[in-house]
Amino acid sequence: MSTKQITPRNPANNPLAIIKKCQELNRPVFIAGPMVRYSKLPFRSLVREYNTDIVYSPMILAREFVRNDIARLSDFTTNHSDSPLIVQVGVNNVTDLLRFVEMIHPYVDGIGINCGCPIKEQCREGIGAALMSEPDLVSSMVYAVKQKYGSKVTIETKIRIHKDLNETLAFVKKVENAGVDFITVHGRTRHTRSSQPANFDAIKLVKENVSVPVIANGDCFTLQDAYDIAKYTNCDGIMAVRGLLNNPTLFAGYPRATWGSIEKFWEYSTAYGLPYRLIQHHFSCMLDNQLNKKLYKEMMDCKNLIELLDWFDSNFHLKRSWEDGFGQSIDIQYRIERTIHI
Known part of the structure; x- marks a missing residue:
């Protein structure tokens, strides 16, 4: 990648500047967390339209990215509107990270080290949640980046908690001392199922013991959740993941994905x-519990993009970007009146 013709990043879109701005507005920063496969450019563009302040890319494996140009082309796509953007990296050594x-770094506003992914394959490679038992390694990676780039690169660590919270406190203090700019805490251990409640007391404890900004992650499914979690933990921001996948309009206060967001996602x-399968999956999440079972099954039975678009046009008023009212409707725009049995 050549940086000669790259437009410098806007300092106002630096994550630390966004955090400060939201503090002045007396509200938490709203963040769309990294999702394997799903937080790609079209979805990132969508959530930005609905009060999401900072958006993450999916995790990119550093070792593949630095060695393989095909991996670079397939793993990372962006444009001038894709900001503020934090790219999350899966890495287990200083050399690959640097x-x-x-x-x-010229293409993003921040870089996040993944220390929380619990997927077994990733942990076997020594990345993700495996790094929670390697505080010295993580702090050495943070230190190396800050020593080389200083304030030119904003770096974050996204962690899970330990069963023994004293280990978590020791971990965050080490990365803070190494120069990390902010920390995101998922309030579950590596082995805690997502069906179990997040531990907000643990996140609150981290916030009380470090001076850098702390972002709370876990169990944010509504805008009210975001404010409640922020109030309880005193954190600087709230990261939503599953909640945004089902409802990209979450931070704008809508209780479910609006029809306008469906139209905009088609456009993006x-x-x-x-x-195609990713597009279909996004719609399956956004329209879950909004369509009756028959329509939902029909949507999921579509085999390709043309078939899916035809199905949408047959059943709904799906406006295009050049039509009046595009992206503005709240409720589903059926072509005929339907009795909805969810």
Whole structure:
């Protein structure tokens, strides 16, 4: 990647500047967390339209990215509107991280080290949640980046908690001392199921013991959740993941995905490109519990993009970007009146 013709990043979109701005507005920062496969450019573009302040990319494996140009082309797509953006990296050594940062930092506003992904395959590679038992390694990676780039690169660590919270406190203090700019805490351990409540007391404890900004992650499904979690933990921001996948309009206060957001996602996903099965999955999440069972099954039975678009046009008024009222409707715009049995 050449940086000669790259427009410098807007300092106002630095995550620390966004956090400060939201503090002045007396509200938490609203953040869309990293999702494997799903937080790609079309989805990032969508949530930005609904009060999301900072958006993460999916996790990118540093080792593959720095060694393989095909991986670089397939794993990371962006444009001038894709900001503020934090790219999350899966990495387990200083060398790969520094090479990754060198290649990608001109295109993003921050870099997050994944220390929380519990997927077994990732942990076997020594990345993700495996790093929670390697505080010295994580702090050395943070230190190396800050020593080389200083304030030019904003770096975050996204962690899970330990069963023994004293280990968590020791971990965050080490990365803070190494120069990390902010910390995101998922209030579950590596082995805690998502069906179990997040531990907000643990997140609150972290916030009380570090001086850098702290972002709370876990169990945010509504705008009210975001404010309640922020009030309880005193955190600087709230990260939503599953909640935003089902409802990209969450931070704008809507109780479910609006019809306008459906129209906008059609526009972004077809304009920027996204594999069909990912497009279908996004719609399955956004329209879950909004369509009756028959319509939902019909949507999921569509085999390709043309078939899915035809199905939408047959059943709904799906406006295009050049039509009046595009992206503005709240409720589903059926072509005929339907009795909805969810």
